[in-house]
Amino acid sequence: MSRYDTNLASEFYVLSLLHRLGAEPSLTLANKKAVDIYVASPNDEFVTIDVKGIAGKFDWPASNVRETSRSNHFYVLVSFDGAIEDPTMLPSVWVIPSTEISHFIKKYKTRTNISRSLVRNEGGIYMNAWSLIIDNR
Secondary structure, three states, rough: OOEEEEHHHHHHHHHHHHHOOOOOOOOOOOOOOOEEEEOOOOOOOEEEEEEEEEOOOEEOOOOOOOOOOOOEEEEEEOOOOOOOOOOOOOEEEEEEEEHHHHHEEEEEEOEEEEOOHHHHHHHHHHEEHHHHHHOOO
């Protein structure tokens, strides 16, 4: 499975869950973008989401991840935990506000990642925290 397929699977998974929770999400389709999903709100504001998906038990590539002061932008981290080809497996998901993402970023000489170990060990409050998005709209 290609990286692009993993990203699409992740984006559609998040889109599906948001629909199930009663939100009105829209998927943006392009190869290089900072916003993958817009969620409409009753007051004509938008919640924006950048989905990061990984097939294995690895860090999320994060070269385009930026902490912002915007309270309506989120990073949704999806991990298929090495079982992306198993349709009965549910991925692990963390919903992290962009104002908090810098805590989980690790910078190396040639790359920037969101640390899987930091997210798993210190990001428990963000696991399946869909209410952060649903209550924000």
